[in-house]
Amino acid sequence: MSLGVLNNISAIYAQNNLNSTQSSLSKTLQQLSSGSRINSGADDAAGLAVADGLAANSTALAQSSRNASDAIGLLQTADGALSQVTTLLNRAVTLATEAGNGTLSTSQLSSANQEYQDILTQVNNIGSTTNFNNTSVFSNTARNFFVSDGTSSGSTTYTDTIGTLTTASVGTTAGTAAATTSPTVTNGTAAAYASSTGTAGTVTIALNSTHATDTFGGALTVSYGGNNVSMNIAAGTTGANLVAALNASGGAFATAGITASLSGSTLTLTGATPTGSGSVASNALVAASSGNTFAETVPAGPAGSGQDLSAIALDTSDHAKTVLTNLTTAIADVAYQRGSIGANINQLSSAQSVTSAEQTNLTSAENNITATDYGQAASDLSKYQVLSQTGISALAQANSVQQEVLKLLQ
Template identity: 35%
Template sequence: MGLRVNNNIAAFNSYRNLQATDKTLNSSLEKLSSGLRINKAADDAAGLVISEGLRSQIGGLTVAARNAQDGVNVAQTADGALGTATSILQRMRDLAVQSANDTNDSTSRTAIQKEITSLTAELDRISAKTSFNGVNLLDGSFAGKQFQVGYAAGDAITFDIKSGAATIAAASATTEVWKSGAFASFSGTAGSNVIIDGVTVDVSGATDQATFVAAVNTALSVKYDVASASTTGFTLTAKAAGAATDASVTFSGAFSAATGAVSTQGAAAVTENPAGTFNTRGLGLSTVSLTTQAAANTAITTIDEALKKVSGARADLGALQNRFENVIKSVNVAIENLTASESAIRDTDMASEMTKFTRSQILSQAGTSMLAQANSASQNVLSLLRG
């Protein structure tokens, strides 16, 4: 064997092997300390891409489960409010049956009517004020709402909370007179009133289109907007709390408070009960009266129809709540399975990695020892030089 000083091949070999062992040892330490098999793209490029995709699905589904739970909470909130509305309607029906009995005199029926008025006011309050996170639920505006229940775009459940379709009553063409800034009454009756949706509106203070519309909005629970206006007339468009248009009433004529003009209400249909609302008008209860025996009998039928609407809406909410709960179960199972798949790709097998670590640790100790031996082997040259 030749003895050389400038290049210690054995030492180079030992050092190279020791470097490889140290790299493997550091990799094992990183995986064991983080619990992850893939800590950087170089560890497994393809596995990184797959696992990141799985992580996106898991994260999206986790949020989707919370969204579905929000759906359950919305359904429960609306159902709770409608449960109270049902109790109110049942009480109203009891009062109607009581008033239908002719043992009641006018004084008794007047007292009964006072309670009816109070109950209908509470129905209106429940419809207007029931909300979830600031979103109204029972005023007819909760329509076409989407609940994202999946990780992918468009994976959503869309539903409405509505009392049913609008009840439309035909309206006949009736002449109105715009004089000195005020509309005359319907059908030639003296006064400054108009009747819209069966409600008499005092417009004696109206001096232009804006104040006329303001007077209508003050008197009715459904908001009207001027949909179109010109020198020849304008259209009042009924909208249920910002929802789609229900119906419109057209007034035509040149509106000038100074000169006065003839105006005609078009024969368009008029919304009696706006679509979707659970208030008095939406349930068809705005004309309920218990002041006579005949009116009380009519009221029983009207209240029964309102109960059907509310009960039908509650049934829909119950079915929707069950659907959301099933979505939550399904999503949780998907999260569990996807997490298992992601873990198999990305997480460290601690037992296997510990075996590699122990092997690398032993090789590192052995390599260090052999490097020391290789470095000391060159010292044999000194013995040869001493002779």
């Protein structure tokens, strides 16, 4: 190798290696001081993307667990209030049983009734003042408790409706009803169609319900081709059987060329392609005749539909017996509500346990990607410290080599 002074190649090599060593040493010290293996996107771009996604999922799971905890707190507040209501109602049962005895004097009955009325007042107070986070618990409105699995697509909304709590309707649960109605058939906008359209026309009939288990019965009449087409629907017919009856081969509607279908609470009747001339075809399907009704029976609501305790006082022995019957029903209704609330508490507790387990696993996975391996980092620190020292020494030696050129010129 020839001697020269224009470029010190050995020094350049030594300097490059020293720079690389210093960069690695700096990164190792950063990992040791921060506790994180990835401190910038340059450290591990792919790992950073995965870790950030896991962190986002973990954050969502943590909040979902808190959501479930809040929901459980609300439901437990309602359950605790209803527990006290049950205690009050049990005392009222004692009073009603006592007042039902014919040996009580008028003043004794008055005293029993006074305590009974006080109990009803307290029940009303519990219903109106029990709140969670400044929101009334017994509001008879649906509450949605959102619990996510940490992703945008995986989530569950748990809905609970806690009914009203007043002595006029102890144990009322929202959405329960028991009624048999005969709503007037309502016609849609397609009461008729013109022959120029060349397409089949329809009439829609609202049945005033979206309950899949509703049963129907009554007469259904429409005007088609200038004639009334009628059919008596047997009482108790369900939605699916209703359509089957209207479309039955040989039936009045099927023979007339009318096809029936049911979607939710909407009955749709479809006629054949129009024939004839004029703005309304000769066989146009038109609105149901005015005044026709189509009976609809809504199934009775479940236990918990409510009991009025405010209508009758404990002022006579006979009234006391009626009050006792009402109280027994009210206690059962409250128990039904508490059971429903308890089931939702268990469901939310289970969801909370799942989210907590998922969060733990995601946090562990994120930690495996981002956390500093101190054993490895400490070993790297020792290596780069030695390399740094030897690199500096090598650079000094490379710089001193060119000093030998001066000896040749002496």
